[in-house]
Amino acid sequence: MELQQMRYVIAVAETNSFTRAAQRCLVVQSALSHQIARLEKELGAKLFERTSRRVRLTAAGAAFLPAARQCLHAAERAAAEVAAAVGEVRGRLAVGLIPTVAAVDVPALLKEFHERHPHARISLTVGASDELVEQVRAGETEVAFLGIPVTARPRGVTAHELSRERLVAVVSPNHPLARESSVDLRRLSTEVFVDLPAKTAGRAQSDLAFAAAGLTREVAFEVTNADYLVRLVVAGMGVALLPPAYVAGLTGMTAIEVTDAPARAEYLIWSRESRSPAATAFLKLLGIGEE
Structure with missing residues (x-):
């Protein structure tokens, strides 16, 4: 089982198309299909149901996908840790935020982060606070900006209060x-x-x-x-x-x-379990250390 095969499976699952997945992965479709077929043979199960109109995950594929994502994240994290050991920030920085975040100028912050760490890959997701908390817990997002009632506190993550204000x-x-x-x-x-x-x-x-x-x-x-x-x-x-x-x-x-x-508090949250080098560098821009 190879990491590239996992990338191909994830791409097909996210695009619902072998053609679009091949385009995303910058590979010819026949090579992508061949590698997925090899993986299916090794696993002893079909990962996708294919018809003339659509491609969708089988039950086996749905079970395989989360673990495949975790493996790729782990591989990326390993490479990022090595780069950090020699003074370079690499890997991904997945940022989540609510649409009404106001305590921090997020675009300006991301621009500064990119200028300081051009080899890190930044992605941005906009969503609701409760969704973002789940994404950080699951390791899908490194850091997220929330807005919640002052009587609440984000659970299962590390949280730093940025501001609070009355609506x-x-x-x-x-x-x-x-x-x-x-x-x-x-x-x-x-x-x-x-x-x-x-x-x-x-x-x-x-x-x-x-x-x-x-x-x-x-x-x-x-x-x-x-x-x-x-x-x-x-x-x-x-x-x-x-x-x-x-x-x-x-x-x-x-x-x-x-x-x-009513009043709300804005928080920046990140994983309680571990922080990637990119997440650590991002928090440093905000003057936030270990909490």
Whole structure:
């Protein structure tokens, strides 16, 4: 069993196509197919079901894929550790973040990291806080930026608090509340809301605040994309509660202080078990050492 064969299997699984997988791996399709066939013969099981229309993993393939990814990560980590021993940062840096992260200028930080460590490969994933925590636990992501209620704490990972702030209400400029200097949750509870999906960390901070005040509210629009959430507010479809540092970079809406607003904390998290050299170098840029 060879690492290259594992790379081919992962590429086919992720693209659902032998043709696209070969293009990704910069190899002719016949060579990729031959290597996967050799691996299947060695394993004694088919990894893919192939029809004229689609390619999909078999049960054996689905069982093989996570271990294959772990093997490749381990090989990359070994090479990165050797490079680090001679003073060079290599390997991957997989970064995750929520769309509304505001405590750190992530693009500027990634640019500086790339300039200092040009041989490290950077990837970026945008998602919900709870998803990012799971990715860091599973080793799929090295570091991630979260936003969660101040009453919560990321579990199963190492966490460094970056900031905390009270949310503000945002409305379209034509909304009746736009003339107010401040409001409270009771007044907001009479409005229609645009928010993140139920049970997500970003939604929880607002839900918990209204529940603690003995109030209910109507969330008419649930969106996973922060940009679309903002567009709905600007269009006058509802109000939202957002971090002020994030709102400061937006246009076309009015921010209002909420006297009893919920608060959220932003965290940077990484694996509790081990840190890659790239992750260590990234944390160093932020002045974060062992925690």
